Amino acid sequence: xxxxxxxxxxxxxxxxxxxxxxxxxxxxxxxxxxxxxxxxxxxxxxxxxxxxxxxxxxxxxxxxxxxxxxxxxxxxxxxxxxxxxxxxxxxxxxxxxxxxxxxxxxxxxxxxxxxx
Amino acid sequence: xxxxxxxxxxxxxxxxxxxxxxxxxxxxxxxxxxxxxxxxxxxxxxxxxxxxxxxxxxxxxxxxxxxxxxxxxxxxxxxxxxxxxxxxxxxxxxxxxxxxxxxxxxxxxxxxxxx
Numbered sequence: 001x002x003x004x005x006x007x008x009x010x011x012x013x014x015x016x017x018x019x020x021x022x023x024x025x026x027x028x029x030x031x032x033x034x035x036x037x038x039x040x041x042x043x044x045x046x047x048x049x050x051x052x053x054x055x056x057x058x059x060x061x062x063x064x065x066x067x068x069x070x071x072x073x074x075x076x077x078x079x080x081x082x083x084x085x086x087x088x089x090x091x092x093x094x095x096x097x098x099x100x101x102x103x104x105x106x107x108x109x110x111x112x113x114x115x116x
Numbered sequence: 117x118x119x120x121x122x123x124x125x126x127x128x129x130x131x132x133x134x135x136x137x138x139x140x141x142x143x144x145x146x147x148x149x150x151x152x153x154x155x156x157x158x159x160x161x162x163x164x165x166x167x168x169x170x171x172x173x174x175x176x177x178x179x180x181x182x183x184x185x186x187x188x189x190x191x192x193x194x195x196x197x198x199x200x201x202x203x204x205x206x207x208x209x210x211x212x213x214x215x216x217x218x219x220x221x222x223x224x225x226x227x228x229x230x231x
Contacts, residue, residue: 033218042206042224043160092159094219104148104210105219107160 002027002097006108013083013115020079021111023093028073031096034066037110038089046091049076083115118143118209122222130230135179135194137225139207142188148210149190150219151181155203163205166190177201202229 055068123138151163164175207222
């Protein structure tokens with residue numbers, strides 16, 4: 001199974017600033033996904049990032065607010081821009097993982113973001 | 117478009133009692149369905165997945181789920197609850213043509229286990 005390293009694990013940020021979250025995978029994967037989990041809520045898909053193409057954003061999420069990079073098959077970043085307290089959430093990356101016993105998806109441990 | 121609905125945001129059972137967490141799905145293609153568990157302040161752990169091989173799927177920690185196409189359901193059960201089962205449970209459907217593609221999650225069900 002793929003192993004994901006997600007950084008930072010948590011951060012406290014001032015409103016109006018930006019935070020970039022990194023997702024490093026130990027194997028090459030085609031599809032990477034970014035999710036948001038607001039306090040007490042379920043996971044909502046922000047966007048799908050494929051290497052070599054622009055990320056595909058879900059309804060309610062825009063590139064200006066959540067720019068994503070996918071420079072190669074093992075790495076992606078999500079930036080949360082111009083943050084407000086409403087952005088306080090856990091952000092998780094996930095990859096399509098056709099090997100191992102993860103059910104087809106592996107999740108990072110998440111970045112717990114608090115905006116003050 | 118695929119979607120998932122979990123009935124009951126909170127379920128409370130006594131230790132040793134049957135656990136039943138409900139999940140209904142909507143999908144225009146044969147679905148791939150998943151149950152995940154999330155313990156407090158931890159990441160997601162796969163309990164089990166349905167990929168059309170068998171309608172009754174056995175997972176980890178004594179959990180199982182039955183795919184019922186006629187009812188568009190994929191309910192999660194465990195015969196006897198344990199205190200350690202207290203957690204958040206998510207049902208999810210894959211939008212891909214196989215068991216890949218993006219995952220769409222249900223709202224989640226918090227399981228409380230009383231002594």
